[in-house]
Amino acid sequence: MTVGGVASGQSTPRQQPGAEVGFYAPEQHDLYDGHWVLSASRLYQVGRLDDPSGWDHIDNDASDVHAVDGTVEIDVNEIQNTGTFVARLQLTDGELVLEIDRFNEFSPCQDGGIAASIYEHGDSGCGDTNWPKTFIFLAGWGFGHATLNGETLYEDYQMHFMITQGMRDRETLAVNYPLVDKRSPAGAVNPATQQIDFFIRSPENDARNNPTRRIFDHFFGMEVTWK
Structure with a gap:
């Protein structure tokens, strides 16, 4: 059996097994201009x-997360x-500014470096399982x-941002993943909420860390505004 040209049970970035709702991709709309502005x-x-x-x-149990002042502005x-993509964050160390210099596709599901309306992570077939x-x-x-306090901290490091369904609990900030006694093929998320995750990571690895990078500075935001 095929659904939308994809064999039933097969995962793709746009279609997942057992999904009951289908909708048109952004590029199928005559009026889609591709311009996204969010904060x-x-x-x-x-x-x-x-x-x-x-x-x-990664800290899915939210045991070491810290509220920070700042702004995230996306205009792509x-x-x-x-x-x-620019994040300006007030940390205990001072002002940290993260900025993407050029977008890049590391995997085919990333659609040239910026993608909309796809599934990622878990068993989606796109991205890692963190x-x-x-x-x-x-x-x-x-x-x-x-940059940290105006001085270069990292240069030419990989960066990623994603606007997702609610992976973290509104109150506890924990991620219930892997979900015990999971009954549905859908991801362990709350679609009644949205969030942003973003990180910058070094090319060098360190097996002692999770994820296994020497540097993996990770941030998330629990409120997203579409403009």
């Missing part, structure tokens, strides 16, 4: 910049894979830099 607030840092090796900067064209499967409203991948 995010109620921001949190996972861990700290100077954590010693052995850290968990998903069709052209161009635009800007997070549960979720519908991605908008995501970007690429290379960027970070």
Whole structure:
């Protein structure tokens, strides 16, 4: 059996087994201009910049997350894979600024570096399993830099942002993943909420850490505004 040209039971970035709702992809709409303008607030840092090796900067149980002041501004064209992502964050270390310099496709599901209306993570067939499967409203991948108090901190590091369904609980901020006694093929998320996750990571690895990178600075926001 096939559904929309995809064999039943097969996972793709646009179709997942057992899904009961189908809708048109953005590019199927005559009026789709690809221009996304969003901002995010109620921001949190996972861990700290100077954590010693052995850290968990995914932290699904939210045992080491810290509210931070700041802004996240996204202004991108998903069709052209161009635009800007800038996060300005007030940390205990000072002002951290993260900025994507160029978008880049590391995997075919990333659609040139900016993608809209796809599934990612978990058992979706796109992305890693650090997070549960979720519908991605908008995501970007690429290379960027970070400054701390105006001084270069990282240069030409991989960066990623994603606007997702609610992976973290509104109150506890924990991610219930893997979900015990999960009954549905849908991801372990709350579709009544939205959030943003974003990170910058080093090319060098360190097996003592989760994820296994020497640097993996991870942030999330619990409020997303579409403009």
